[in-house]
Amino acid sequence: MGCPSGEVGLDYAIIAAWGCNTIVILGVGSYIVFEILKRWRVGLRLSALDESLLNDEVVTVEIVTDAPQGSSFIAGAVAEFVEDRREY
Numbered sequence: 001m002g003c004p005s006g007e008v009g010l011d012y013a014i015i016a017a018w019g020c021n022t023i024v025i026l027g028v029g030s031y032i033v034f035e036i037l038k039r040w041r042v043g044l045r046l047s048a049l050d051e052s053l054l055n056d057e058v059v060t061v062e063i064v065t066d067a068p069q070g071s072s073f074i075a076g077a078v079a080e081f082v083e084d085r086r087e088y
Contacts, residue, residue: 042058
């Protein structure tokens with residue numbers, strides 16, 4: 001005879017909910033994967049001492065604390081030596 005009309009509408013709602021959940025989970029997962037890849041690539045470039053990182057749009061350099069001779073310095077706070085003043 002067929003299913004009552006309420007069950008058919010419910011099936012479409014469940015399919016739509018699963019579809020939306022899948023889209024959101026895939027979006028968040030892809031964002032996390034791309035963020036991990038970006039950080040890994042920046043880490044590789046830092047270990048290779050790539051000077052083009054200073055001009056890269058993806059990376060923001062806030063403070064350069066130690067650099068080899070002839071490197072570019074960016075204006076910022078001066079690094080200070082922090083002593084351990086705790087008494088034992």
